[in-house]
Amino acid sequence: MTHDLHEIEDCFQGVIPSYLATCSADGEPNVVCVSILHLLPHNRVGVSCQFMNKTLRNLRETGLAQVIAFHPWTLGEYRLDLRFERLLESGPMYDKMSATLAGVASQSGLKGSTFALASVAEFEVVSWCKTTPERDSAQPPKASADPIAQLDRISAAMEAATDLDALFDRTFEALACELGLAHSFLLLADGVEEQLYNVASHGFEQARFGAEIAIGEGLYGTAAARRLAIRTGSMRRERLMAQAVARESDHADPTYLALPGLPGAESSLAVPVVRGERCLGVLCFQSERAGAFSESLEKTVTIVARHLSAMIGLLGANAKDVELSAKRGPVGGRALATRVKFFESDGSIFIDEEYLIKGVAGRILWRVLSNYVADQRDEFSSKEIRLDPDVGLPAIKDNLEARLIALRKRLIERAAAFRIEKTGRGRFRLEVSRELLLERRT
């Protein structure tokens, strides 16, 4: 009988590559380097099979293998004797590993099927042992050992929210307090599920509200597209590859606003917020520590994401109750003019030549700014925004409340000369501190 492999769960985060040895029927050993060894249920491990023809031949001939895995904190080596069971080419575990590979490849700028997952080799762990004793002093601090109590406190914090804005803030504060997730943001899907936009951010130097990515793009976009959590624990190499790709792609987009990010992020976790078949968005986390996000943590956050999905449904269903609370002091006088440019083609808005936001959020803002200048109106209702065909909200699932939250936060982040304030049920006000010069371009 072997010990529970979860005792060495950190070895399965891909921080340090593992080595896999096999042997042919005629006694010829073979060794390959494996970037991530996956911990599977029921005393099993999995290896993604790419570029491993000889290994697979050997496994079919003898069925025996050995892997040496490394603990990222203690640098202890673990020797696992394995028995090959089967090749997985579909199913939940295959989908999960395929999504992880696709997300990492996309994040690194790798396109096409070169790094597509062919299959997963599943092994029974016959026995495992530590080849060298661990250096206990290198152990990182462990989180609370009672995840149920943590979830209870997170859930209670979320349920106290009375609007979406507070829900997002409370969720991130609770995740930081209970699980140590200090750097996080929430991407919400647009109504047609083509784009994700940043609506809430916690712990980053630059919050970057309103930043967008396509569903399917990068680690977070892939998690949304596949509706599966993706975790990576060693982003240094992936980041170097992405930087190299960026250097080769010299097509600067003035409306490009990067997602929030730690400059030295080593670990990333993306957990989709799903309701039925629909992906509402993605909870995103980063850490500067390699291998920071364990499988257990991923499961805990997945439960939080399910709760968040239900809460979004509950609070979002009553659109008139949306709260757009102010977090900034009164704006100043109207001594200077601010030039606002709007581009019809993509809904982008520039303030004094600096990009602010685009898409539906940009069209909403242009709509209220135009009314303010032309009609001296500063009071607006959610209903009139919904009914305005120029805004371009989808007929159903328009996410207007979340878009207004992202827009309000983006205006505060940019310290713009105007902001939006909630004034009542389904109503908001545009507050302007300077004269506005509007310019519309096709």
Place this chain on the structure above:
Amino acid sequence: MAAIPPELRAWLRPGLAGMIATADASGRPELSRIWALRVDPDRDRIEVYVQRTVSVRLLQNLAHSERAALNAVEVDTYRSRLFKGRCALSAAPIDEALLEACLTAMGEAFSSVGMPDGAVSTILSHADAPRDMVGLVLEVDCVFDQSPKPGAGARL
């Protein structure tokens, strides 16, 4: 024709990491980390050092079969080569200067990919008699490109 071409000889230098594997009669493989490596300038022969106390089964397997596989990896690029051949205990004493040079270069390579300073010393010091090395000589008869890419595993 030489199994190890000149450019590969130049690549086989201190700073590479890797593993060597042997197998028992049932086909069960056994791995051990290599701590030093050098190529014979005149023959298709690579000498490697492994820690004795963590290589017991690997060494026992040589009594059954001389076949071994050595995977050498350039840590910061994942460029990797697999050498296969006949393996035997080295008759030469442990070259402490070679060992020291390889450990130093390996530490620098590990640091370059974000592993903590002193990682080599840490891993080494965990074993009983950490510097008690065994020299192995691999008579190479074939080499494979094991870098992660389409076509990996191709014979060179």
